[in-house]
Amino acid sequence: MTGESAFWVFARRGPADPFEQVGVVKASSAAIAYVYARMNYRERPWRDLCVAPKDSFYSPNRSADEPAVAERTLS
Amino acid sequence: MSQPSPNALSVEANQAVRDLLASLIEIKQFVGFQYASWCTSGPSIEADIALAGMAQEESGHAAALGALLEDPSTDKDALVTWASWSEKAGGMIDDWPLMIVTCLARDAAATATLEALKGARDARLAQRATKMLQEERFHLMFGVETVRSFAALSPKARRDLGDGYQRALAEAENQLGSIDKLSRLASLGVVGADAMEARRKSLENLSRRLNDVWA
Numbered sequence: 001m002t003g004e005s006a007f008w009v010f011a012r013r014g015p016a017d018p019f020e021q022v023g024v025v026k027a028s029s030a031a032i033a034y035v036y037a038r039m040n041y042r043e044r045p046w047r048d049l050c051v052a053p054k055d056s057f058y059s060p061n062r063s064a065d066e067p068a069v070a071e072r073t074l075s
Numbered sequence: 076m077s078q079p080s081p082n083a084l085s086v087e088a089n090q091a092v093r094d095l096l097a098s099l100i101e102i103k104q105f106v107g108f109q110y111a112s113w114c115t116s117g118p119s120i121e122a123d124i125a126l127a128g129m130a131q132e133e134s135g136h137a138a139a140l141g142a143l144l145e146d147p148s149t150d151k152d153a154l155v156t157w158a159s160w161s162e163k164a165g166g167m168i169d170d171w172p173l174m175i176v177t178c179l180a181r182d183a184a185a186t187a188t189l190e191a192l193k194g195a196r197d198a199r200l201a202q203r204a205t206k207m208l209q210e211e212r213f214h215l216m217f218g219v220e221t222v223r224s225f226a227a228l229s230p231k232a233r234r235d236l237g238d239g240y241q242r243a244l245a246e247a248e249n250q251l252g253s254i255d256k257l258s259r260l261a262s263l264g265v266v267g268a269d270a271m272e273a274r275r276k277s278l279e280n281l282s283r284r285l286n287d288v289w290a
Contacts, residue, residue: 026121032221
């Protein structure tokens with residue numbers, strides 16, 4: 001569908017647990033991404049679940065034409 | 076202390092509860108049938124899975140409400156099984172935007188009624204209404220946000236969808252008869268005096284969220 005963005009889905013089972021990335025959904029807004037996430041990743045009774053636009057994460061390793069830091073170190 | 080069941084109510088109150096539950100079940104069947112029919116034809120795999128999950132939840136709501144009827148002479152299976160869905164739903168709405176606004180309107184009417192039943196004197200009815208409302212929050216969010224995704228449609232198409240929503244809401248309200256039925260339940264003491272206000276607030280809140288969508 002056009003106009004959709006990727007959202008990473010994060011969830012945790014208990015209040016003291018760290019959030020873990022459980023998947024990704026494509027949606028036209030954060031609100032509907034949350035609904036999709038809730039329905040698509042309900043294999044466990046998550047205590048907290050949230051979504052974040054994939055574009056909101058910065059990583060210097062993820063440039064399309066640049067290898068990851070680890071790869072550069074090894075090569 | 077055990078809470079009274081619907082059967083502990085007066086005959087008149089029991090009948091009033093049953094009338095409302097039967098109408099709610101029909102709405103749930105309709106919405107569940109439409110979502111189930113679309114769960115392999117939605118705009119994305121995420122939407123398909125969400126539709127399947129919501130169809131399952133609507134079916135569960137119909138079954139949970141059907142179980143409250145507690146009348147051996149009532150064929151509960153006939154009320155809540157797939158066989159009765161397609162017949163009562165009048166078939167699949169094959170236009171995606173129209174299906175979304177129709178189901179949103181019907182879900183809105185049912186949810187407003189559940190808001191009113193949340194404070195019912197009967198503990199089982201109140202508990203089930205409360206549980207269903209937790210799930211309906213996400214169903215309404217799905218409907219509202221999907222409607223927002225229709226922003227790319229022409230202004231006329233959006234206005235037509237707005238009209239379709241209002242028409243479906245009026246039909247659902249007519250089918251539920253919730254104003255009359257809830258007033259009756261309030262006068263019989265089955266729900267509190269604030270039930271009508273809870274219903275009104277629920278509909279008003281959704282209407283406010285949708286105001287900018289149709290423009």
